[in-house]
Amino acid sequence: MSSGRFQARYYGPDLQYHSGPTTFDTKGDAQAWLMTERALVSQQRWTPPKVRDDEARRAAGRRRAHTFAVYAERWLEGRVTTRGKGLRPSTVAGYRNALDVHILPAFGALPLDEINSAVVRHWRGQFATRGNDSAGAKAYSVLKAILQTAEDDELILRNPCRLKGGGSAAKVRESVALSPVELAALVDAMPDRWRALTLVSGWCGLRIAEAAGLRINDVDLTTGALHIRQTAQYIGHPARLVLGPPKSERGIRIVHMPDHVIEAMGTYLGTKAGTSPKGFVWTRTDGQPISRHTTLKAFQTATASIGRAGTVWHDLRHTANTLAADAGATQATLQARMGHADPKVSALYLHTSQARDQALAAALSRMAGPSPSP
Structure with missing residues (x-):
């Protein structure tokens, strides 16, 4: 060509002439394109170049549309x-x-x-x-x-999410376990309407959504049993109330309350005389089940007053787990009581508190006999 570029053209199996998709910089480039076309013919994979180009454009369009x-x-x-x-x-x-x-x-x-x-x-x-x-x-x-x-689905060759630790975040804070004395002080610092809830959370380990889902007929004061059958949560923006089963199948369970919690629950339920047995145990001012935000301000004030500012509500569940472990609960008992689906989670609480460790040291001392005289 007068432009100095090269054209390629050949007579195809369809008895038609076919030209290259564009002109080429060098004669070698043009010959390479012709060799490729010749190879397709010999492999019986040939279709007219224009047909292939059109299909390639359609495939690219489909790929771009499949976002x-x-x-x-x-x-x-x-x-x-x-x-x-x-x-x-x-x-x-x-x-x-x-x-x-x-x-x-x-x-x-x-x-x-x-x-x-x-x-x-x-x-x-x-x-x-x-x-x-x-x-x-x-x-x-x-x-x-x-x-x-x-x-x-074979839509990509390889998952590009290969970043080690990408799905993990540095832990911002360690969970807090209150001592029985601190828990009692916290209960006293809470408003009357939230004291039984605080006790149930701190001694029985209910998740806030499980406590919110409790109905009056789920509480058996005679046997001291809490029947965990559902959760109540506010989901989405704007928030909507969703009632559903607990977090896992193991979440459907019976949790027995210590005597002092039974007594507090009895006193609290006495204030709800006349409420339908299907009514929720704890409600907001509008009669709807509570959420983790309902008690937030009161909880922050109470924890600050006992020198535990920064404690969050879920720490009460951690407290209940730790207290149960310190009381001698086995891993199986903890898993059942707390509704853990994964036994590894329950195992995390099978450690001793400092107070229990001191008691263990004292017991070992007694086993060793009286101390030698100075």
Whole structure:
């Protein structure tokens, strides 16, 4: 050509002439294209170049249309537990929040195969920079699960979420276990309407959603039993009340109260005389079940007053676990009482407190006999 570029053209099996998709910089480039076409003919894989180009453009269009956002929505709709059951509303809400707030803004518009490890690594690192590592760990775990399913579906060759520790966050604080004396002081510092709730949480280890889901007919003062059958949670934005089963199958259980908790529950339920047996034990001012926010202000004031500022409500469950372990509960007993699905979680509480360790040392001293005279 007068332009100095080279054209390639050949007579195809369809008895038609076919030209290269463009002109070539060198004669060698043009010959290489012709050799490729010749190889397709000899391998009986040949179709007209224009047909192949059109199909390639359509495939690219389909790939661009199959964005992460489209796939993620389908993934969430079809997600089930390992036992094939539907997800709990709180789990769905957690996935939804991670997608809407953190994942889709970063990856939603991208085709699945354009999400690579470098992009994921940079995205995950930004959470730590912003001081929001816990949210980053949760979002990373959701992203990894979605892309693992995409790999299983053979839509991508390899899951790009390969960051070691990406789904873990540095623990911001250690859980606090109150002593029996501190727990009693906390109960005294709480408003009257929340004292029985504080006792049930601190001695029986109910999750706040389990306590919120308790109905009056779930409390048997004769046997001292609490029948844990459901949870009450507020899910989504705006929040809506969702009643459902406990966190796991083991969460459906009977927990027996110590005598002083039975007495406090009896006193409290006496203030609800005339309430339907199906009524909730603890309610907000509007009659709806409580949430973790309902007692927040009172709890913060009470914990500060006993020198335990910074304690959170879930620490009461940790307290109950620790007290039960110190009282001699076995791992199996703890697992049943606390409704743990994983025995490893219960095992975490099979440690002794400082007071119990001191008692053990005293017992060992007694076993050794009287101390020698100085």
